[in-house]
Amino acid sequence: MDKYRDPSFSAQERAEDLVSRLTTEEAAAQLIYDAPAIDRLGIPAYNWWNEGLHGIARAGTATMFPQAIALAAMFDDERLHRVAEIIAEETRAKHNEFFKHGDYDIYKGLSLWSPNINIFRDPRWGRGQETYGEDPFLTATLGKAFVKGLQGEGKTLKTAACAKHFAVHSGPEASRHSFDAKANPKDLEETYLPAFKALAESGVEIFMGAYNRVNSECACASKMLTEKLREWGFDGHFVSDFGALEDFHTNHKITADAVDTAALALKTGCDLNAGRVYDKLMDALAAGKVTEEEIRKACIHVMRTRIRLGLLDDETEFDKIPYSVVSCKEHKAYSLECAEKSMVLLKNSGILPLDASKYQTIGVIGPNANSRAALEGNYCGTADRYVTFLEGIQDAFEGRVLYAEGCHLYKDRVSGLARANDRLAEAETVAEQSDLVILCVGLDAYIEGEEGDAGNEFASGDKIDLRLPEPQRLLVSRVMEKGKPVIIVTAAGSAINNETDCDAILHVWYPGQFGGTALANILFGKVSPSGKLPVTFYENADLLPDFSDYSMKNRTYRYVSGNVLYPFGYGLTYTKAVCSDLAVDGRTATLNITNSGSYDADEVVQLYIRGESECAPPNPVLCGFRRVSLKAGETKQITVSIPDAAFETVDDNGVRAVRGSRFTLYAGTHQPDNLSAALTGTECLTAEIVLRTQ
Numbered sequence: 037m038d039k040y041r042d043p044s045f046s047a048q049e050r051a052e053d054l055v056s057r058l059t060t061e062e063a064a065a066q067l068i069y070d071a072p073a074i075d076r077l078g079i080p081a082y083n084w085w086n087e088g089l090h091g092i093a094r095a096g097t098a099t100m101f102p103q104a105i106a107l108a109a110m111f112d113d114e115r116l117h118r119v120a121e122i123i124a125e126e127t128r129a130k131h132n133e134f135f136k137h138g139d140y141d142i143y144k145g146l147s148l149w150s151p152n153i154n155i156f157r158d159p160r161w162g163r164g165q166e167t168y169g170e171d172p173f174l175t176a177t178l179g180k181a182f183v184k185g186l187q188g189e190g191k192t193l194k195t196a197a198c199a200k201h202f203a204v205h206s207g208p209e210a211s212r213h214s215f216d217a218k219a220n221p222k223d224l225e226e227t228y229l230p231a232f233k234a235l236a237e238s239g240v241e242i243f244m245g246a247y248n249r250v251n252s253e254c255a256c257a258s259k260m261l262t263e264k265l266r267e268w269g270f271d272g273h274f275v276s277d278f279g280a281l282e283d284f285h286t287n288h289k290i291t292a293d294a295v296d297t298a299a300l301a302l303k304t305g306c307d308l309n310a311g312r313v314y315d316k317l318m319d320a321l322a323a324g325k326v327t328e329e330e331i332r333k334a335c336i337h338v339m340r341t342r343i344r345l346g347l348l349d350d351e352t353e354f355d356k357i358p359y360s361v362v363s364c365k366e367h368k369a370y371s372l373e374c375a376e377k378s379m380v381l382l383k384n385s386g387i388l389p390l391d392a393s394k395y396q397t398i399g400v401i402g403p404n405a406n407s408r409a410a411l412e413g414n415y416c417g418t419a420d421r422y423v424t425f426l427e428g429i430q431d432a433f434e435g436r437v438l439y440a441e442g443c444h445l446y447k448d449r450v451s452g453l454a455r456a457n458d459r460l461a462e463a464e465t466v467a468e469q470s471d472l473v474i475l476c477v478g479l480d481a482y483i484e485g486e487e488g489d490a491g492n493e494f495a496s497g498d499k500i501d502l503r504l505p506e507p508q509r510l511l512v513s514r515v516m517e518k519g520k521p522v523i524i525v526t527a528a529g530s531a532i533n534n535e536t537d538c539d540a541i542l543h544v545w546y547p548g549q550f551g552g553t554a555l556a557n558i559l560f561g562k563v564s565p566s567g568k569l570p571v572t573f574y575e576n577a578d579l580l581p582d583f584s585d586y587s588m589k590n591r592t593y594r595y596v597s598g599n600v601l602y603p604f605g606y607g608l609t610y611t612k613a614v615c616s617d618l619a620v621d622g623r624t625a626t627l628n629i630t631n632s633g634s635y636d637a638d639e640v641v642q643l644y645i646r647g648e649s650e651c652a653p654p655n656p657v658l659c660g661f662r663r664v665s666l667k668a669g670e671t672k673q674i675t676v677s678i679p680d681a682a683f684e685t686v687d688d689n690g691v692r693a694v695r696g697s698r699f700t701l702y703a704g705t706h707q708p709d710n711l712s713a714a715l716t717g718t719e720c721l722t723a724e725i726v727l728r729t730q
Contacts (some may be wrong), residue, residue, distance in 0.1 A: 088148035093145035106545035108189030113181035120185025161207035162497030165529020169570025176234035200244035209487035221690025298327035371717035375554035389561025399470030413546030428552025478527035564637035572600035649695035651685035
């Protein structure tokens with residue numbers, strides 16, 4: 037048996053043997069994302085581009101989980117690990133059948149370009165919905181869990197996960213192809229790089245570079261970033277974002293043409309080109325701008341990944357995963373559970389949970405009430421069944437449900453031939469004739485998302501401000517004027533300020549295929565809401581720093597001062613959880629949590645830390661969390677480990693170290709700020725930690 041086909045050798049040895057058998061031209065061709073077959077060696081074609089952000093995407097039917105930002109709102113790394121396992125299982129099942137039928141097309145492979153672990157630093161960024169929020173520790177913890185779920189723990193990777201977009205990337209979308217993100221050493225080390233470091237050290241197989249420059253270097257050809265990967269021991273391959281290399285010469289203007297771009301990217305460590313620039317590698321070789329050794333080194337890296345995936349083996353443990361697992365009953369049930377645990381109750385006058393016996397007619401109004409797009413988010417697959425918010429309420433409520441679209445999502449009319457506000461009278465009528473109104477507003481991925489995907493012509497997928505689109509603001513105002521009890525349900529992948537004098541507000545994100553069922557289960561008290569905000573909800577976008585300013589000053593809960601509507605880590609339930617008896621022993625914190633209310637519920641215990649060093653952020657920083665299920669009246673003891681990094685701070689030179697010996701640890705069901713305490717009626721516990729000096 038040829039060495040490259042022999043599993044008894046390491047992936048590195050097998051890749052080296054395989055690449056040694058290729059001509060230089062064949063090796064160069066393998067460095068483009070839609071790699072051709074090598075027929076003489078029996079190597080099939082392979083397209084590297086596949087997506088698995090919240091379910092395998094863009095290749096037909098699959099289980100659709102809530103969008104990534106919603107999964108982050110669960111504050112549950114164990115559950116997210118299981119989500120990733122399901123995605124990997126369905127990816128393998130679909131891949132097995134596609135390849136049997138000779139289908140090697142895009143979105144059919146085992147290399148999933150997920151997760152997105154960029155920091156959601158500005159609430160206007162349309163792609164923030166793809167991330168795990170604004171906190172480096174939360175992002176790193178959830179990212180590691182997701183990667184381990186996708187890749188598995190065995191010798192053969194179940195799928196290959198990808199840490200993207202490396203690095204310092206979070207808008208604006210409109211200028212991403214020419215933008216230079218400036219980040220100082222402290223912000224790099226403290227905010228933008230920790231999650232990437234954590235995933236590299238956890239064995240993520242792929243890194244993807246961003247479109248923008250970082251401190252003047254293109255992210256896909258950054259010597260600074262490449263050095264970080266070496267420092268972290270990264271042992272996979274590096275891929276460009278799609279079309280990012282073309283930007284070098286067409287937009288960033290740092291190279292003269294595609295030949296120079298190909299040479300710069302390859303020499304700086306970009307192994308795989310998502311795009312067509314590497315078509316010019318042989319020209320770069322002929323011009324003496326790259327070497328044959330550099331081409332072969334990159335080819336070894338990508339072939340090593342294919343080997344780790346078992347794609348050159350006669351049989352792997354995953355080849356017999358049956359197609360029947362795709363969108364199976366168990367997987368869809370898990371999606372529903374995740375939707376229930378991700379929705380965040382922001383406000384409740386006491387109307388929730390609803391007592392259905394009190395209402396004969398419920399009005400469901402709004403452009404997102406019967407919208408499948410409001411369930412999906414971007415980078416989604418196709419579910420075999422959807423339950424919209426309207427349908428979920430209709431299924432759960434035995435009385436009359438009246439429905440009105442109310443307005444277009446963002447245009448001033450629904451029908452092109454009608455006058456402006458053509459659905460408003462119907463909405464007012466429904467509100468007048470209902471005992472209660474559930475107002476379903478927000479956004480969807482057609483206007484909030486990635487440049488080129490979203491149709492928001494004003495901001496290329498980003499939000500202009502934090503308000504609802506103007507037609508929806510008018511709709512909310514007119515419905516509120518009717519004087520009926522109103523529950524606002526907001527579907528969006530980011531912070532929306534629709535604060536009114538309504539009775540309750542639920543932020544449901546893009547909750548996946550069974551978002552309507554999850555919503556109804558929460559509204560009618562079958563399930564208590566338990567999601568927590570992984571981002572800060574601000575009062576006014578005008579008070580935020582400039583969108584293109586990548587400094588962390590007055591950004592995220594760690595550095596914000598004022599302008600907060602709902603804090604990071606905040607979310608109400610239908611009960612009251614009381615924390616007590618906090619104790620710290622070394623790097624371990626224990627406390628008791630009691631459900632003192634009358635509803636069974638999940639809660640999220642959160643730990644925050646603040647040291648005495650001037651290098652520390654001004655506000656306490658998340659350093660641990662644990663989701664816990666509690667029966668009414670039940671008490672549980674919770675143990676949470678405090679990572680060593682929690683005691684470190686970063687100075688202005690980007691040097692991370694333990695500075696000072698005294699720290700305050702805060703524990704509760706929210707962060708230790710005055711607004712969270714006022715909104716929840718509970719205070720955090722505190723404990724002093726004194727580190728032993730050598």
